[in-house]
Amino acid sequence: MKNWKVHIIALVLVVVSEMIGIFKFSFGPGTIVLLPMLYALIIGIFTGPKFLKIVNEKDMKDAGSLITVTLLLLMARYGTLIGPSLPKIISAGPALILQEFGNVGTVLLGIPLAVLLGLKRESIGAAHSIAREPNVALISDVYGMDGPEGQGVMGVYISGTVFGTVFFGVLASFCAAYLPFHPYALAMASGVGSASMMTAGVGSLSTMYPDMQETLAAFGAASNMLSGLDGLYMSLWLALPISERLYSLCYKLKYGKNTEEAK
Incomplete structure (x- = not known):
């Protein structure tokens, strides 16, 4: 907490990224949206010891120790949204609630793909969700960030920040153009708990269906809000237990022994 160098660098990255702003450009039938979070991550990578050497290993370790603290603030913010947002959640109807079970996909x-590629318990952190901020906090609380599960969730978190917005923008455009899904359903599917991914998906759909723009944004925002609120509990009570059991099964199928025997 007393490493002021880390705090100053973080502040500079935020200011520079916000000054760059949001960029949108067409890609095929849809739109790709680049948000400040992406710029901050990329610039931050180049400040590391392997590039510009602005920060050293100690600075990186100090910054890593602050992840849990900053996520606590985010989780507190999510908590303040639950009460005021209940009427919106109820008015959204059962479709928005039932679509949360799709996150188990x-x-x-x-999990099977991660184990096939050679990951061990990293696969639990990586594949139990799309690994956004609430899920990073969940893995930190249940397993700790220094273990393999923490490494897995952070790996997917960083990958999602870099590639997620591009992927969601293109995927939403592709599904709207070539698959028989209603635009409202696709807007709901874009709300997975990540504001940047939801914005990219809804932005692409709004470009294709400008007459539905406000309704698409409403469905996307409601779904994203719901994923941020109850998605954490879905991960805790459903996704993580299934991940543990499925990992044990896949591990045994690949290596011919139980995970306990491998310890």
Whole structure:
């Protein structure tokens, strides 16, 4: 907390990134949205010891220790949204609530693929969700950030920040152009708990359906808000237990022994 160099660098990155602003450009049938979070991450990478050497290993370790503290502030913010947002959640209807079960798809697809690629318990942190801020906080609380689960969730968090907005923008455009899904359903699907990914998905859909722009934004925002609120509990009570069991099964199928025997 007393490493003022880290705090100053973080402040500079935020100011520079916000000054750059949001960029949108067309890609195929949709729109790709680049947000300040992406610029801050990329600039931050170049300040490291392997590039500009503005920060050293100690600075990086100090910054890593602050992740949990900053996420606590974010989780407190999510808590303040629950009460005032309940009427909106109720008025959204059962479709928005039931679509949260789709988040378990990351487990069913991600865990077997991660184990196949050679990941061990990193796969639990990486594949239990799309690994946004609430899920990083959850893994930090349950497993700790220094373990393999913490490494897995941070790896996907960084990958999602770099590639997520581009992926969601292109995917929403592709689904709207070539698959028989209603634009409202696609807007709901864009709200996975990440403001940047939701903005990219809804932005692409709004470009394709300008007459539905306000409604698409409303569905996307409501879905994203709901994912941020109850998605954490879905991960805690459903996704993580399934991840543990599926990881044990996939590990045994690949290596021919239980995970306990491998310790």
